[in-house]
Each structure stands twice: as C-alpha cells, then as structure tokens.
Amino acid sequence: MPVSVGKTADKGGTVNWLAIWVTFKLACLTASVLLVVGLPIAYWLTFSKRRWKFIVESVVALPLVLPPTVLGFYILVAIGPHSPVGRFYTDLVGHPLPFTFEGLLVASIFYSLPFAVQPFATAFEQVDRRLIETSWTLGVSKLKTFFHLIVPLSTAGLITGVVLSFAHTLGEFGVVLMVGGNIEGETRTISIDIYDEVQALNYAGAAKTALLLLAVSYGVLLLVYAVNRKVWVVWPQR
Amino acid sequence: MAAALTVDCRKTFPGRFFMSAQLTLPPDPPCVLILFGPSGSGKTTLLRCLAGLEWPEEGRIQFGSTTWVDTASNVRLAPQVRRIGYMPQDYALFPTHTVAGNIEYGLSDLSAEARKERVRELIELFQLQGLEQANPTQLSGGQQQRVALARAIARRPQFLLLDEPLSALDAPTRAKLCSELRLLLKQLAIPAVVVTHDWAEALTLGDVIAVMQGGTILQTDSPQEVFSRPVNAEVAKIVGIETVVQGQVIASDDGLATVSVNGTSLKGLGANVSGSPVYVCIRAEDVLLEQAGSGITSARNRLSGLVTEVLPQGVMMTVTVDCGFPLRAMITRGAGKELGLKIGSTVVATIKAGAVHLVPRSV
Numbered sequence: 100m101p102v103s104v105g106k107t108a109d110k111g112g113t114v115n116w117l118a119i120w121v122t123f124k125l126a127c128l129t130a131s132v133l134l135v136v137g138l139p140i141a142y143w144l145t146f147s148k149r150r151w152k153f154i155v156e157s158v159v160a161l162p163l164v165l166p167p168t169v170l171g172f173y174i175l176v177a178i179g180p181h182s183p184v185g186r187f188y189t190d191l192v193g194h195p196l197p198f199t200f201e202g203l204l205v206a207s208i209f210y211s212l213p214f215a216v217q218p219f220a221t222a223f224e225q226v227d228r229r230l231i232e233t234s235w236t237l238g239v240s241k242l243k244t245f246f247h248l249i250v251p252l253s254t255a256g257l258i259t260g261v262v263l264s265f266a267h268t269l270g271e272f273g274v275v276l277m278v279g280g281n282i283e284g285e286t287r288t289i290s291i292d293i294y295d296e297v298q299a300l301n302y303a304g305a306a307k308t309a310l311l312l313l314a315v316s317y318g319v320l321l322l323v324y325a326v327n328r329k330v331w332v333v334w335p336q337r
Numbered sequence: 338m339a340a341a342l343t344v345d346c347r348k349t350f351p352g353r354f355f356m357s358a359q360l361t362l363p364p365d366p367p368c369v370l371i372l373f374g375p376s377g378s379g380k381t382t383l384l385r386c387l388a389g390l391e392w393p394e395e396g397r398i399q400f401g402s403t404t405w406v407d408t409a410s411n412v413r414l415a416p417q418v419r420r421i422g423y424m425p426q427d428y429a430l431f432p433t434h435t436v437a438g439n440i441e442y443g444l445s446d447l448s449a450e451a452r453k454e455r456v457r458e459l460i461e462l463f464q465l466q467g468l469e470q471a472n473p474t475q476l477s478g479g480q481q482q483r484v485a486l487a488r489a490i491a492r493r494p495q496f497l498l499l500d501e502p503l504s505a506l507d508a509p510t511r512a513k514l515c516s517e518l519r520l521l522l523k524q525l526a527i528p529a530v531v532v533t534h535d536w537a538e539a540l541t542l543g544d545v546i547a548v549m550q551g552g553t554i555l556q557t558d559s560p561q562e563v564f565s566r567p568v569n570a571e572v573a574k575i576v577g578i579e580t581v582v583q584g585q586v587i588a589s590d591d592g593l594a595t596v597s598v599n600g601t602s603l604k605g606l607g608a609n610v611s612g613s614p615v616y617v618c619i620r621a622e623d624v625l626l627e628q629a630g631s632g633i634t635s636a637r638n639r640l641s642g643l644v645t646e647v648l649p650q651g652v653m654m655t656v657t658v659d660c661g662f663p664l665r666a667m668i669t670r671g672a673g674k675e676l677g678l679k680i681g682s683t684v685v686a687t688i689k690a691g692a693v694h695l696v697p698r699s700v
Binding site: 234238 | 421427446
C-alpha cells in the first residue's frame with residue numbers, strides 16, 4: 100500500500116484542497132448513485148412478500164458491522180485483475196479498477212449502501228398502504244404510484260438517506276486505504292490526508308482539515324435532524 | 338347473458354379465519370350488493386379480493402365476460418385494469434394532493450382539457466365548490482367522504498366498491514349522506530358492493546344483502562327477506578331486527594310520522610316526507626304483548642291481532658302476531674304461559690313510537 104509520508108511534510112499549516120475536492124466529488128457521486136440504486140432495493144425490501152427477504156436485508160446491513168478493512172479486502176479481490184468483473188472492466192476501459200477513483204467509488208457505494216437503503220425503507224414503511232392501494236385501483240401503475248405518491252410522502256427519509264451516505268463517505272478511511280491507495284488528486288481523501296499529516300507530525304495542517312471535516316459532518320447531521328422533525332415531515336402545511 | 342359478478346373463492350388467514358365466499362349478482366338491472374356482518378366477518382377481505390388488493394388462494398372471480406381471478410388457470414388481473422371505483426374505509430385521500438388533485442389523480446389518460454372538465458363536473462356534483470385547492474386534512478368528515486367518492490367515480494368505473502362508506506361520520510351527517518349515496522348509486526346505474534355493519538344503511542342502500550359471519554356468506558337475499566326471514570338463528574342474531582315490513586308515510590308531524598302498513602297505521606320516528614316509501618323496522622324485544630281489553634298506556638301503537646306462530650328459544654320465546662302484517666315479539670316463556678298464548682289466540686301488541694324505526698327505501 101503506497102502510504103507516502105514525505106509529500107505532505109513540506110506543506111506546513113495549509114489545507115490540502117485537492118484532497119477536499121476528491122473527497123467531496125466522491126461523496127457527491129456516491130450519494131447520487133445510492134439514490135438511484137437504493138430506491139429500488141429499498142422498495143423491494145419494503146413491499147416484497149418473499150420469505151427470504153431477510154437474507155437480502157442482512158446483506159445490505161453487512162457494511163454496518165463489518166470492519167472496513169474486511170469489506171475493502173473483498174472489494175479489492177472482487178474488482179482485481181484476477182476476478183471476472185475486474186478482467187471485464189480492464190478489457191473495457193484499458194486499465195484495472197483498483198487504485199483508481201472509479202474503484203474507490205465502487206467501494207464507497209457498497210460501504211454506504213445501508214446508510215441510504217435503511218432510511219429509504221423506513222420512510223416507505225411509514226407510507227399508509229391504503230393510499231398506495233387506492234392509487235392502484237385508480238388505474239395508476241406501480242411505477243407511477245411510486246413517483247407520484249410514495250416518493251413525495253417519503254421526502255424526509257430520502258433526504259436523510261442521501262445526506263447520511265454523503266456524510267459517511269466523507270469520513271471513510273479503511274476502505275479508501277484498501278481499495279484506493281493514496282494517490283494525490285485521485286484517491287487521497289481528507290481522512291487519509293489527516294492521517295498523513297499526523298504521521299508527519301504536522302499537527303497544524305491536520306487540525307485545520309479535521310476542523311473542516313467536523314464542521315461539515317455536524318452541518319450534515321443538523322440537516323438530517325431538521326428534516327426529520329415531526330412538524331414538517333411529509334407535509335409542511337399543518 | 339352472463340351474471341354481472343360471479344365469485345367463488347377461498348382464502349385462509351393463519352390463526353385468524355378462513356374466508357369462503359360464493360356470490361352471484363344478476364346483470365340487469367345493475368344492483369347494489371351489501372356485505373353485511375359484524376367486524377371480523379370477512380366482508381372487507383372479500384371486497385379487497387374484488388378490488389384486486391388481496392388474492393384468494395383458490396377460486397374464481399368473474400366480472401361480466403372478463404375473468405378477474407382464476408387460480409386454476411393462473412389468471413390474476415391487477416387492480417389497475419379492472420376499471421373499478423374503490424373507496425376504502427377512512428377514505429385514504431392523498432395528503433400530497435389538493436381536493437382537485439385527488440379527484441384528478443386517476444385521469445391521466447384524458448387530455449388536460451377533458452380532465453379539467455371532468456373535475457369541474459364532479460366538484461359541482463358533490464358540492465365541493467370553493468374547496469378545489471384545499472388540502473384534504475382541512476376538510477370535514479362529510480367533505481372528505483364526498484371527495485373520496487368523486488375520486489372513485491371520476492374514471493367512470495364499471496363497478497363500485499365501497500368499504501364502510503359512512504362509518505367515519507357523525508350520526509346526523511351519516512343519515513344525510515346515506516340518502517345522498519342512495520341517489521348517487523341509482524344515478525350511476527352500475528353494479529356496486531357496499532360493506533357495512535349498520536342495518537339502516539344496509540336497508541337504505543341495498544338491493545341484495547349478503548350476511549357474512551366467520552368468513553362465510555350465510556344468506557344472500559333481498560333486504561326484506563334477510564331481515565324478516567333469516568335462514569337460521571345465526572343470521573337472525575346478526576341482523577337483530579325481527580320485523581321489517583314495507584310501509585308508506587301518510588303524515589309527518591315534528592319527526593313523529595304516521596305510516597300505513599297494509600292498512601294498519603303505526604306511529605314511528607324518522608323525519609320522513611309524507612308519501613315516501615319506508616321500511617318499518619321493529620325489534621322483537623321492543624314489542625309488549627297483553628291480553629285483549631286492558632287499560633290505556635303511553636305507547637302510541639296498540640295493535641290487536643291473532644297469534645300465528647310460537648317459537649320457544651331457551652328461556653325466551655318469539656311470538657308472531659298477525660296485525661295486518663306479521664309482527665314478531667320476544668317475551669319470556671313464563672309470560673307466554675301467563676298470557677295463555679297459543680296459535681289462534683287474540684293479543685294486543687304494544688310498541689312505543691321510538692321503537693318503530695323508519696328507514697327510507699327506493700320503490
């Protein structure tokens with residue numbers, strides 16, 4: 100693992116804006132992809148009547164309990180040049196997936212999956228079934244019912260899921276180190292940058308970056324709790 | 338011509354109950370079927386099977402010439418394509434849409450102009466003018482019910498399914514909306530199934546009543562048949578009204594109406610317009626029997642007649658007295674002995690006016 104120490108040592112107390120840019124790009128993309136991928140998964144988990152649903156539920160929740168290094172290791176193996184997925188990607192794009200931004204993105208998506216899917220599913224669960232059924236009897240398809248009725252009634256849960264997966268990606272460390280390596284401008288994120296600064300005994304630089312991450316994380320949680328306040332959950336008037 | 342609706346289906350709810358229903362509705366004229374029974378009797382489940390929201394494990398549902406469900410050939414028609422108007426209990430108005438938005442919700446096949454026109458029409462029909470942009474939570478119970486009905490019929494459905502359409506309302510509103518609903522059902526002239534546990538609603542709205550208990554249909558008949566000639570004691574207990582006869586209001590004074598039943602005149606309660614046809618409903622336990630020729634009472638109705646039937650039921654007995662119409666009375670066996678009741682003896686039946694319920698009926 101190429102954890103370099105030397106590069107950051109000469110920067111003094113300045114903030115590594117490149118790492119911040121990479122991190123925010125990663126978090127935004129992860130949250131966006133999870134919004135698209137998480138909705139159908141959450142819909143299926145909420146409304147399916149299959150008996151083996153719990154198996155999928157457990158798989159989705161796995162990243163919550165798994166050490167990031169374990170998850171990172173398996174993703175690394177799965178997308179590496181010896182796996183079919185990895186070979187297919189290499190044939191398609193021309194270079195292997197690990198230690199690239201795209202590889203990091205794939206890993207982040209898996210790592211933050213429960214942070215998006217679980218709030219989505221909880222929100223869908225709270226939508227009155229009779230509203231959904233009534234919509235169906237009015238000739239409205241399941242897909243249209245989803246977008247016209249279920250999504251507007253679940254906005255708070257959707258915002259929570261997106262924001263939490265965004266925030267969770269901002270702070271990830273183990274998976275990034277395993278899958279992304281530490282390539283400046285490509286896969287070096289804020290949390291790794293802080294680690295490097297501390298390793299180089301550059302506490303002033305670490306402090307500034309850490310404060311920034313703390314502020315952003317706190318702001319994000321403020322947003323989550325604000326949208327989940329009972330008064331304007333679902334319907335702002337009354 | 339095929340029947341309007343043929344149902345023969347079964348569904349189990351593990352640990353709760355087993356539903357098994359057979360039903361046939363005649364095609365012409367379109368009739369209103371009442372699913373009547375106590376809560377937990379399976380009426381809502383049957384209605385949901387008709388709407389396509391619940392699937393029977395076994396059986397068939399055929400509407401006109403279309404098979405909606407046939408488990409043998411694996412036909413399961415989605416609710417979207419059944420062209421039904423369904424109104425669940427508590428109405429399920431969409432909180433994300435305004436009143437107009439709710440009514441318009443299922444009309445996306447129409448052009449924007451036709452859609453607007455249809456909504457305007459329904460707003461007018463249901464007297465919701467001025468509330469188009471209101472949020473459903475701002476409406477009264479009666480208004481919510483109207484919006485839900487308007488939404489259900491907006492697409493001009495071929496079959497109307499109403500689950501307890503009036504139970505969420507307070508008593509005065511309920512009586513008013515019940516007669517409005519009766520008119521609407523007549524106007525629409527489409528077959529309908531209405532779930533209710535209220536006998537006055539069942540009598541007012543229904544052409545056919547199916548009495549349900551424990552997941553099965555015990556009797557399917559005209560309202561009067563079901564109420565006055567229940568097939569067994571179970572049905573009699575569920576309907577709880579032993580005398581239901583047709584009458585005509587001949588005078589009405591301050592809510593106290595005089596009705597004529599086969600030439601016999603009775604006083605009853607219900608603010609009915611003179612000349613309107615009604616069902617006269619009397620519970621057997623509200624009828625007192627005495628020997629002919631005794632004193633004055635406060636009761637408005639004193640009818641003398643001949644005993645035509647005596648049916649012992651445990652410590653009680655049901656006595657049928659012919660006083661122009663068959664009137665059922667429930668008395669204790671001891672009282673029956675004292676009165677020396679037997680078939681052919683003359684008695685005077687006394688009923689307080691408040692116990693004579695008048696329910697409007699269509700001719």
